[in-house]
Amino acid sequence: MRPIRLALPATALLLCALWAPAAQAAPAASGDWTAAPASGGGTRPSADGRPCFYLEGAPGTVLEDTVSLSNPTGIPVTLKLRGAAAYNTATGAFAVRQAPDPWIALAAPEVKIPPHTRADVPFAVTVPAGAQPGDHPAALVATAGGREVGVRLQLRVSGPTLSALTVESVRIDKGRGLIWYALVNRGNTALTPRLALRADGMFGRALDRPARTLPVELLPGQRVELSEPWPHPPALDRVTVHLDVTADGGAHSTVEASAAFVPWGVVGGAALALLAGAAGVLRLVRRRGRRVAESPEPPVRERELAQTGAGQ
Template sequence: MLTRNIRSAVLTAAVLLCSAVPALVPAAAAEPAAGGPGWTAAPASGAGTRPSADGRPYFYLEGAPGTVLEDTLALTNPGKKAVTVRLRGAEAYNTASGGSALRATDHSWITPAARTVKVPARTSARVPFSVTVPTTAEPGDHPAAIVAAAGGHETGVRVQLRVSGPTLSALTVEDVRIDKGRGLIHYTVVNRGNTALTPHLDIRTEGPISGAHHITGRTLPVELLPGRRAQLTEKWPHPPALDSASVHLAVTAGGGAHGTGSASAVFVPWWRLAGAAVLVLAGTGGWFAVRRRRLRGKGDGTGTGTGSGPDPYEGDSSTRDMTYTDSEPATAGAAT
């Protein structure tokens, strides 16, 4: 087996040879769009582990720890001036919102045959590169890219790299919470396995008043890489106005990955209740005011003596008709 230094020298010679004898770009090839980079980078046809008749959208490489994998990048310059393109390898990762991005530092596994390639006008250059898989590499997916930059523009060609060995597809749904004010459902999906996942989401809600509803079922526009997490948000189209409702999330992905999460919230229209409370208090206050005035009216004109006040015995006829007699008994007969 060639040593790494010899292999690198061979790759460098290959790219220089390809650049020295460039392939002419077909006359029918379209000129790049105005404001575009004026050149393209893509997997070379007829190379790699998964070539196809209509070209490869990305590189796919697979090997065991300790192996060296090889493929070829095609740089095409349809313009009228030569272009100098800089190449490097970069590791892919997920942003906090689940988007894909590339590290600014060079990937230690990927080595282009040449870091800088000059592509003459209306020609293509084929640039070999190698991927050295460390002996300590863990099995599973290790997404990366070949980054090409020239003239202030940068583009990445995806390298789907898999290290041979056992694979596991697993995910969890965490930190589910409800934003009642804006009708939003926030949650986090975490890739707990070693394969890249494209999650599918299902959300249902239920409440004693609003009942059960299916909100959404769709594939998320996210490729979640191994060990990464994504903080996502879904719109709750019609949250209940008055209910104690709960939301249940189920996320699935290829390979049998499955995760669930839930949260609940009490929906109370406080502004409506406050308005009703004001009306109740106003009505209650008015009733007490009327009651107080009536009681005061009944108290007027009451007093003592024989004035025109009410009869103290009014309503009690048994007391008013009673006849009083002496308490001493009459003496029998007359004294003589």
């Protein structure tokens, strides 16, 4: 466990944008309890109503903020709180670990909120002395009655940053009309990648899509597998697919893959027709051969008489 120091009073109470772990941010249902950042906190400049926690500090420092929990219902609710490190699921969604993040300490791990009441709970983030520079995404998670709500914590450790990514493992799924590929964040900052896609064939360009922002936030050290639809590929061609991915900070990667498109149904039908025609010709040749072989020749004596008569 990394050492935790909590330099906050245990009496404060807070609220931020909601998100169900492993899903995108979403508002709370009407009448449900909520969680969000308290107004005005954080070490990065931000206005009230901030959607997430923004904290930044050097290794060895303690950063403080407050989460606001609100209970608009007519019954009391008891919320359990924990800090959790974040990661990308295999398909790129934002998710959090089940184990508590040892960098994060809450003033109260459990809070009982009376009806129509808000509670502000302070917390501290202790950045270890040996922490690597860059982004360390996390979240504060509140749980009650089988419902779990997360408030994102964007934590950056001061120091040199590197934006780098690679695109790899490209494959063309001709059956489902998809181009699969993997993105890997090789740097130490969260990235929002942009993808440009084209396909060049023997008969010209078969696909051309300008760069667009992908619906994924690629966290440091994470690998995700994504796909692009290709509903109308060429019927007969050999193509080379080019993927070009960029992100802020100078991150850039390109890769290509080749595939042959052959209308096997048509080719198979033509081949069957050729085979059937060849078989028919072969049967005809054999039939004629049998007729020639079976025709009777005249006896030797008759041939001799015929030759003698011809000589006379």
